[in-house]
Amino acid sequence: MKWEGQRESENVEDARGGGGGGGGLPIGGRGLGVGGIVVALLASWIFGINPLTVLGLLDGGGGGAPTQQAPATDSHAQDPGYRFVKVVLGDTEDVWSAYFKRGGQQYPMPKLVVFRGQVPTACGTGEAAMGPFYCPGDRKVYIDLGFYDTLRQRLGAPGDFAQAYVIAHEVGHHLQNLMGTTEKLDQARKRVSEREANALSVKLELQADCFAGVWANLSQRSKGWLEQGDIEEALNAAAQIGDDTLQKRARGTVVPESFTHGSSAQRVRWFKTGLQAGDLKACDTFSSATL
Numbered sequence: 001m002k003w004e005g006q007r008e009s010e011n012v013e014d015a016r017g018g019g020g021g022g023g024g025l026p027i028g029g030r031g032l033g034v035g036g037i038v039v040a041l042l043a044s045w046i047f048g049i050n051p052l053t054v055l056g057l058l059d060g061g062g063g064g065a066p067t068q069q070a071p072a073t074d075s076h077a078q079d080p081g082y083r084f085v086k087v088v089l090g091d092t093e094d095v096w097s098a099y100f101k102r103g104g105q106q107y108p109m110p111k112l113v114v115f116r117g118q119v120p121t122a123c124g125t126g127e128a129a130m131g132p133f134y135c136p137g138d139r140k141v142y143i144d145l146g147f148y149d150t151l152r153q154r155l156g157a158p159g160d161f162a163q164a165y166v167i168a169h170e171v172g173h174h175l176q177n178l179m180g181t182t183e184k185l186d187q188a189r190k191r192v193s194e195r196e197a198n199a200l201s202v203k204l205e206l207q208a209d210c211f212a213g214v215w216a217n218l219s220q221r222s223k224g225w226l227e228q229g230d231i232e233e234a235l236n237a238a239a240q241i242g243d244d245t246l247q248k249r250a251r252g253t254v255v256p257e258s259f260t261h262g263s264s265a266q267r268v269r270w271f272k273t274g275l276q277a278g279d280l281k282a283c284d285t286f287s288s289a290t291l
Contacts, residue, residue, distance in 0.1 A: 213273060214278055
């Protein structure tokens, strides 16, 4: 992925403070590391539509008002991982701004917060162990860059475009928030059984995967910056974080009715659907007869 020298978004906040910092892609050094953190990460994927939902924060069950966040700094401005995130977010801004403009609309850009360990959000306290997440309450994507170590080393999904896919998926949740889909689904989940709520969550997550595929299509058309093997990196990442694969890794068994993000095959399929179509209209997972 030829990302060096591309435009960097100005909508990235560095909440990591002044110390530390790693270099290179994938991000080296601290990482998420220990097995307990990985188990917590897997649990957040397996049991929730959004890691914060697992803690009841989106429904007001313990989130409360966010505490004051430390001022954003740019002390890691030359950190390649930080710059990479800014480039990818910048490209999603370009792609979706142009897409919305064609429909006579303006694209309200999300912020992306790079943090370490914990971070206050409008949805409650975010934890690195949750993995990357989107908070509809403040329209921000949150990521601890150590997650990319976990993606590469423990989940078997290396590569810069695998990392870009993760950001594009979270921005996909921002699109759903703008469209009103997230709020409608949150309301619907309160009226149905747990099993039915999980099924709705799967459709939301697969749609975000499809949106990520649409971004990849449109981004490549405009920049031509993808290289051989990049798409395969994204597809592999989608497969490695499928509910069935994560459940097998975490506990050795698979419980389909507990899926909240979709199986590996489903996640790959919907990313491919968006990639091939290059149009958000192809991503109606809610009306699709089969996932």
